[in-house]
Amino acid sequence: MSETMHVRGTVQPNAPHELWSKRNQQTTQRPPSGAHVRCEFVHRPLVDDILVTSWRRMDDRHFSVTARWPHEHGYFAPHRGRHSLILTGETIRQAGLLLSHTELGVPVGHHFILGDLVYTTHPEELDAEDGPTPLTIDIALSDLRIRAGTMTSGRFDMTMHTAGRFVATGHSHVTVTSPAVYRRIRGERLTARRSLGPLPPSVPPRLTGSASEHDVLLSPTDRPDRFLLRIAPGHASVVNPANDHVPGMVLVDAAQQAAHALTAPDRFLPYAFGTTFRRYAEHGTPCVIEARRLPSALSGTTTVQVIGVQNGEPVFMSTLTALDERA
Incomplete structure (x- = not known):
């Protein structure tokens, strides 16, 4: 994400609920806490893709959100008896969007620019049970910037x-722009759409940790540590055909697949995942995904760094850490 995508905030109110007193004067109604989570609140077109189920305000800066990880789902389902690490990131993303729209005055239709997405899990708790996994999420807000009663950025x-x-545990930092500002940022790229032409060949699914070729986001090159991004048809839950750029969660999943491929045939099950987004990943331009091992700060772990590049410019950088199986 480039710096030109930031929107400067102005005076921060004493409490987020003050946003609603201003917006209510404009006849905008606040959804009741715990109301039904609508698709537009989490930017997902299908009800089956919604992971968060309710929310509750604890005080001005703290909220409680419930979520449910599915046992059966085309994209979010467990693989080999284990919930995907990507599911943690998507839950953080959805919970932040939900609170932004319902508690922080962001109108549906505004655009969110994800600055980073960082989380650490307890690997043993990613084992999937026989049914959906219920979650309770404690959320604290910080670094809030407000303009005209609407959050423009926050953590x-x-x-x-x-x-x-x-x-x-994890965090994300987002910046919000109005449709008018977004149009200025994107310019002629606003009308860009994903090509529906034939897909390039995929890296073998067994190397990427994918269930099938339908889910592989990487195409091979002449180097085992370098790949090209391919938008697989199995990712309909995170790829909206109306998007004018490649969604951030697709890049996160591609990073995980690249780390798997780099470390194959070893079994790479990361417990920590951090991604920083530098700029938009554009449609129609090759996105090179490069992976390399890094020295691990903790003994008994393997760390991989994955970088996405378009036109020689960094798009994102991810760092994944996994426990060594022999540790």
């Missing part, structure tokens, strides 16, 4: 629990 820190057990 969401989250802690996830299930049945009293700690599952994960």
